[in-house]
Amino acid sequence: MGPLQLKYQLPLLLLFVASSFFLYFQRTSPVDTNTGTTGLPNMKVAITGSNGRVGKRVVLGALARGYHVVGIDHSALATADDRDLGANFTFLQTDLRDYDETLKAFEGCEAIIHLAAYPDPRDYKVVVHNRYSVVDGELKFNQGIHSNVVISWNILRAAAELGINRIAQASSVNAINLVYSQQPKFEFFPIDETHPTLPDEPYGLSKVIMELQADTIVRRFKDMRVASLRLHWSVPSRAFATQKANATLVKNDLWGYVQEDSAAEAFLLAITQPTDKWPSASEAFFITAPDTMHYKETSELIKEHWPDVPLKDGKKLDGNIGLFDCSKAKELLGWVHNNDAPSSSVPL
Secondary structure (H helix, E strand, O other): OOHHHHHHHHHHHHHHHHHHHHHHHHHHOOOOOOOOOOOOOOOEEEEEOOOOHHHHHHHHHHHHOOOEEEEEEOOOOOOHHHOOOOOOEEEEEOOOOOHHHHHHHHOOOOEEEEOOOOOOOOOOOOHHHOOEEEEOOEEEEOOOOOOHHHHHHHHHHHHHHHOOOEEEEEEEHHHOOOOOOOOOOOOOEOEOOOOOOOOOOHHHHHHHHHHHHHHHHHHHOOOOEEEEEEEOOEEOOHHHHHHHOOOOOHHHHOOOOEEHHHHHHHHHHHOOOOOOOOOOOEEEEEEOOOEOOOOOOHHHHHHHHOOOOOEOOOOOOOOOEOOEOOHHHHHHHOOOOOOOOOOOOOOO
């Protein structure tokens, strides 16, 4: 090859190599390794607990964004309003207690939203932390029922093995002492992520352990980013919460709630928004409505039920303002509660 030929062919060769690298990285990873940003329209997302109340809403929200969704649950397929979810949805009936099954279910996925769990303490003894279920009023060992703690670890560890670096997992406001506790104890109002997590029952404990598992996994797998979303009672609307709340116990839940599709949006933001401003690779976020479900003003409710709990410096409780501070979720996830989210008409 002569100098003149090399002069014209070398730029073409360099252009070909650069294009090949661009196409390779575009195909293999929608994740920006510097900021953790994801969210390409064709991103493949695994959603565990996809048959559940919250899971169904997250599935609809993910499909509306154009994602390919792998719904995973231990029970047979169930969808919101029994609708056909289309070609972008795949369902796997999977035992997430089994690590090998968990690995197989997540193959090819680029992010995970983990919602599969017992949603309350059940028997207040062993169900949430062991392979037991209540059948006809009796506690029975069940190979097909999984504990919250085993599932959450399997999911995080499988994600690490497969190189899936964005995970949003459903923690709970019950990581602090709330409605399931013998006697809730609050250090201050409004409650934020600095509040102590000291549950006295198995469900809240399982959520604290889940968050500790996330803290642990990111120490070893430093590219992983895990958001633990402390969700409140997920409901179609504030009016629904007001009508259905237990009048005796609601004070122990601090009259909180979250609109279900707004909650779903929080999970989707948690796997797609930049993480460069996160204080650490594993962060917890309260996800609740900014108001209470009660008709009384919040200051009146506090005076009546929690008169000894101090307010944080600089904080006021005007009107029906809620007792959870979600400013961290707004700042780091871009999440703002939307009471007008369309509970039954999320587009596909």
